Amino acid sequence: MSTSFNYKHLYYFWVVAKEGGITRAADKLDMAVQTVSAQVRELERSLGYALLKPAGRGLVLTEAGQVAMQQADLIFQLGENLPFRVRDAVSMPTVRLAVGICDGLPKLVVHRLLLPAMAESNLRLLCHEGNLNDLLGDLALHRLDVVLSDRPAPINPNIKLYSHALGQSTIAWYGTGAMVASAKQEFPQCLADLPLLLPTAHTALRDRLDLWFEQRGIRPRVVGEFADSALLKTFGASGMGVFPAAEWVHDDLLAYYAVQKLGPCEGVTEHFFAIGTEKKVHHPLVQRLLQPAL
DSSP states (O other), X not given: OOTTOOHHHXXXXXXXXXXXXXXXXXXXXXXXXXXXHHHHHHHHHHHTSOOEEEETTEEEEOHHHXXXXXXXXXXXXXXXXXXXXXXXXHHSOOEEEEEEEETTSOHHHHHHHHHHHHTOTTEXXXXXXXXXXXXXXXXXXXXXXXXXXXXXXXXXXXXXXXXXXXXEEEEEEEEOHHHHHTOOSOTTGGGGTSEEEEEOTTSHHHHHHHHHHHHTTOOOEEEEEESSHHHHHHHHHTTSOBEEEEGGGHHHHHHHHOOEEEEEEEEEEEEEEEEEESSOOOOHHHHHHHGGGO
């Protein structure tokens, strides 16, 4: 973008486009037609493209103008909402916490990890779910205050991050009562016959489960793979197959999903981390989340 780009010029263009002509825009702005026209031409000059073209007695947007209008809408609609947002912030003060959550992280575990922050009476919690790399990008751009993950942040010379271990949990296999009762062999050999639901390969837990199967000579019959842990449990609770889950939330699993424990996944643990930028942590609620790890 040219260094001569001016948001005032963009605003005049926006009004012209909304009003459908320079004369009507000038009336709305209480300005001379020549002044408004000159401002729009200056914007076109700075961008290097024509934004408006004649159509009958009026003006219509060019392709470049349509793109500029879309962006102007975003900018100025936000600006129009600014007074109301400021008023609401002053009248109803809140403590905002933006958390990135890796999609493979168990949601019941996430709830437990966030409990220290949820004690804040004026909390406004914003949760964004996605893959780790995308979340770390948002963290680096300060769109997030912290990221919860099943693995520490990878080393990246361009982004200085810290990873705090928040805890770990053993893993067990769960399924509906009917599915557990249908097992014809002793555990864990019965896992070779039962339909299994597993997390996708992008999770840290999947690698450990694959190794666990290999060490025991079990060839799993996988009928479903899920990037989202809540979906995995939902399909497991429907009777599609047995699934692995963190024993840390055993009671919640039984209460929310009405499943039973089939057996322990001995030697397999799931780890939980809070990832933040390497500068000193200033957000008080992030500090509160880290207290168990200190």
